[in-house]
Each structure stands twice: as C-alpha cells, then as structure tokens.
Amino acid sequence: MLRKLVLATRNPGKIEEFKELLQPLNLEIWSLKDFPGLKLPPETGCTFKENAVLKARFVSSLTGLPALGDDSGLEVEALSGAPGVYSSRFAGEGATDAQNNEKLLGLLRGYPEEKRRARFRCVLALCTPEGDIYTGEGCLEGVITTEARGTYGFGYDPLFLLPEVGKTLGELDPKVKNTLSHRARALQSLWPALLRVFGLSADAHG
Template sequence: MQRKLVLATRNRGKVREFEELLAPLRLEVYSLLDFPGLSLPPETGRTFEENALFKARLVSSWLGLSALGDDSGLEVEALGGAPGLYSSRFAGEGADDARNNEKLLRLLEPYPEELRRARFCCVLALCTAQGDTYTGRGFLEGFITREPRGREGFGYDPLFLLPEWGKTLAELGPEVKNNISHRARAVRDLWPVLVKVFEG
C-alpha cells in the first residue's frame, strides 16, 4: 500500500502544520518544496473547495501520488466576508503576511470590537493515486485585534483573537493551535478517509 502523500503547497507554515497533524499516520509526507520544478498556476476557483480540489488533482496527476490540496482563508463579517478567497494576496499579488495584516487593520480601524467578528475557513481535498477525491472542512470563530500579538504561527494568526483563550493564535503556540485550528478541524473531518486510504 502506498504510504506517500504530497502536500500541494509551498507554504512552509502550512507544511509544518500538516506534518504534525498527519504524524499519527506515519506517512512519507512531501510538499511542492521538494519538487522545485513544479509550480501551481493561479487559483481561479470560486470557492475554497474548487481551489483545493484543483490543487490536489493537478499535483496527483503530475506525480502519480496521492496529493492533499488545501484552500483556506479569513472571512471578516464587517468586510462582507473579505478577504476570503483572496486572503493570501489581500494586499496585492506577492504581498507578504505583514502587508496583508496592515491592510486588514487599516480597513477595520473604524469598527468597534463587537463588529470585528471573523472566522478562519479551511477546505482540504485528497486526490488518491487512483484518482478518487474526498474533501473535509474546518472552521474557527474569533475576532480581529487592533494590533498584532504573538510570534508563533503565520498569516493572520497574530490578529486572530480567540475569546475563550484571551489570546491570538500566534500567542497560543503550535501545541494548542494544532488542536483547535481550522486546519486541524478539517484534518479531523477528513481523518476517516485518510485512515481508509493509507491504512485500509
């Protein structure tokens, strides 16, 4: 039985998270960082699910291996669900985390705390070496702070406050984050399929 899985991403933060989340399966986990000649084309899907499936199918077809595609983003209520699908490029193509965070804080500056509600969304798509596809979903509710807090995590983690913890995701550290994050919840949603595919 094949024990190899390719993560359809070059995001080092995501790779670290997935390696920890998938560790109990004892798989050989790779990512696009291991295949410098491969690069994903721009995302054109209209939903997180379309983008995740596109990545998984494309990478699986390239390599003949099972692939896991992830599309995730931040939806802010006061901004009508933005940045949403455009979370990674909210401040423009090639924007880094700092610029995306700065734009978000600038847009939300007029809003009081109670109107800064947000949620992280994650859709995972698994495409097996045989071409079968499966999806899983995870969500995490919170609020956007007025300034970055914490040094752990990546993306919008320093701005995403979890009221029940009184901390941002970037203040909680990987041990807690990998239990409660939207990505962790999506992995749990997909877990029965992962076990079936790789441990059958």
C-alpha cells in the same frame, strides 16, 4: 507498504502544521519543496473547495501519488466575508503577511470589537492518482484585534483573537494551536478518507 502523501503547498508554516497533525498516520510526507520544478496553477476557483481540489488533483496527476490540497482564508463579517479566497493576496499579488495584515487593520480601523467578528475557514481535498476526490472542511471563530500580537504562526494569526482563551493564534504555542485550528478541524473531517486511501485501521486517531 510505503505510504506517501504530497502536500500541495510550499508554505513552510502549513507544511509544519500538517506534518504535526498527520503524525498518527505514520506517512512519508512530501511537499512541493521536494518537486522544485512543479508549479501550482493559478487559483481560479470561486470557493475554497474549488481551489483545494484544483491543487490536489494537479499535484496528484503529476506526481502519481495521493495529494492533499488546502485552501483556507479569513472571513471578516464587517467586510462581507472578505478577504475570503483572496486572503493570501489581499494586499495584491505577492503581498507579504505584514502587508495583508496592515490592509486588514486599516479597513477595520475604528470598528468596535463586536463588529470585528471573523472566522478562519479551511477546505481540504485529498486526491488519488486514480482520480478519487475526498474533501473536508473546518472553521474557527474569533475576533480581529487592533494590533498584531504574538510571534507564532503565520498569515493573519497575530490578529486573530480567540475570546475563550484571551490570546491570538500568534500567541499560542504551535502544539496548542494545532488542536484548535481550522486546518485541524478540516483534517479531522477528512480523517476517515485518509484511513481508507492508505489502508489504515481506525486505531490511527487524529
């Protein structure tokens, strides 16, 4: 049985992370890069879950394959949970990672470490062509640094410090990050649904 899953993203960092995390399932992983003419609809949801379901449902309906939609972002306590669902466009539509990071650092300038607490939150949605929808969520707690550190990862990774290891996600080897990340935790909670959809046994551990 050929088992195909489409990732509802073109983000190269996310694609590589998901491919690594999904390896135990031995699936054929596709992404929007394999469907050049397929453009995701605007993220009109007010929550990560709404946006994740929107993307997964849209891609599954157009490809006729199970699709995995992801919506994730950074929630900073001192900013009342911002940037949240607007994380990828915090500095405006089409903003680069560097521009988003610069805006965040500017807003937190002068804040002491105890007021720079933040979390990465990820919600995943798995949708099938038959219309079944499954979701999973994961969070990672940390602190926003005062300057970028590290060259690994993407997005806000160079600013997100894990106090227990003394490094930012941008300083962690990708294989280490993949065992800790909010996406890894969200995928773990979705694992039983993935096994069910693809008819796999519980021996395929995440």
